[in-house]
Amino acid sequence: MSALYLTETDVDRLIDMKMSIEVCEEAFRQLADKQAEYVPRARASGPGIILHAMSAAAGYLGMVGWKNYVTTRQGAKFHVGLYDASGAMVALIEADKLGQLRTGATTGVAVEAMADPTTTEMGLFGTGWQAQSQLAAVAAVRPIKIAYVYGRDEKRRAQFADTMSERLAIDVRAVDRPQEAAEDLPIVVTATTSREPVFDGNCLAEGTLVCAVGSNWLQKAEVDCTVIRRADNIVCDSVKACQNEAGDFVPAIERGIFDWSRAVDLGDVVTGRATGRNTRESICLFKSVGLAIEDVAMAARVLSLARDRKLGRELPF
Numbered sequence: 001m002s003a004l005y006l007t008e009t010d011v012d013r014l015i016d017m018k019m020s021i022e023v024c025e026e027a028f029r030q031l032a033d034k035q036a037e038y039v040p041r042a043r044a045s046g047p048g049i050i051l052h053a054m055s056a057a058a059g060y061l062g063m064v065g066w067k068n069y070v071t072t073r074q075g076a077k078f079h080v081g082l083y084d085a086s087g088a089m090v091a092l093i094e095a096d097k098l099g100q101l102r103t104g105a106t107t108g109v110a111v112e113a114m115a116d117p118t119t120t121e122m123g124l125f126g127t128g129w130q131a132q133s134q135l136a137a138v139a140a141v142r143p144i145k146i147a148y149v150y151g152r153d154e155k156r157r158a159q160f161a162d163t164m165s166e167r168l169a170i171d172v173r174a175v176d177r178p179q180e181a182a183e184d185l186p187i188v189v190t191a192t193t194s195r196e197p198v199f200d201g202n203c204l205a206e207g208t209l210v211c212a213v214g215s216n217w218l219q220k221a222e223v224d225c226t227v228i229r230r231a232d233n234i235v236c237d238s239v240k241a242c243q244n245e246a247g248d249f250v251p252a253i254e255r256g257i258f259d260w261s262r263a264v265d266l267g268d269v270v271t272g273r274a275t276g277r278n279t280r281e282s283i284c285l286f287k288s289v290g291l292a293i294e295d296v297a298m299a300a301r302v303l304s305l306a307r308d309r310k311l312g313r314e315l316p317f
Contacts, residue, residue: 032267104133127151201226
């Protein structure tokens with residue numbers, strides 16, 4: 001069977017957030033059960049360009065694969081390659097939309113495992129591509145009625161609120177101060193490009209779940225040391241990956257506020273091997289940097305759907 005080439009349009013037609021959450025939850029379950037593994041992201045820099053490379057084996061699916069992407073001043077381009085157990089390449093997939101969905105879906109898995117099931121309000125930092133999927137994912141697993149969103153650009157946050165209100169049929173409200181997207185809210189999600197913390201952790205109410213997903217560089221931190229100090233439970237998509245990439249923890253480690261023995265893997269929470277929330281009043285932190293097992297699992301589902309619907313273009317190898 002030849003390899004299938006799938007475009008961004010194909011991916012968008014084939015998979016939605018609900019299915020993405022199901023796929024990612026199973027991927028984390030299989031990762032915890034040692035039926036899957038991943039290689040953390042590595043980066044190679046050239047003049048004006050960075051190549052980001054990550055890979056994974058999904059034994060439970062009979063697939064292995066990689067995600068490579070390049071970032072330049074002009075933007076980013078993403079691709080996922082899939083191979084079956086025979087070693088044949090079976091798919092090459094444009095993966096910007098796929099990456100957006102899997103990043104949001106991973107937050108959805110964490111919210112499902114760690115947040116109060118009756119939650120109707122949330123706060124969101126960020127008004128970009130990834131923030132859209134974060135909001136959609138939380139709304140898919142919790143009965144969200146109102147979301148308060150903050151971004152530095154007033155026009156962008158107002159436009160984001162209007163667009164997402166219509167898309168999700170919930171009340172998305174643009175707010176003027178960062179604290180309005182964090183204070184006394186049960187779920188707070190950060191999906192920004194900020195290098196510095198975006199809110200003061202002292203404003204969090206008891207029981208809040210903070211999901212920090214924007215930074216996967218050691219030089220960037222979206223949450224401050226106060227959030228980490230106050231968190232009773234700290235869950236990572238992967239502790240190992242976060243040790244390599246989660247700059248949110250670096251200042252807290254330097255100040256002696258945090259050590260990695262406090263953190264557990266999301267897969268262990270999903271399978272019941274670890275606790276994601278001690279009590280209803282516990283402040284909890286979920287930190288995600290992104291794992292290739294999410295990309296490979298998502299790509300495998302997209303490939304299966306594409307074959308069923310006869311989408312995509314066969315490649316000559």
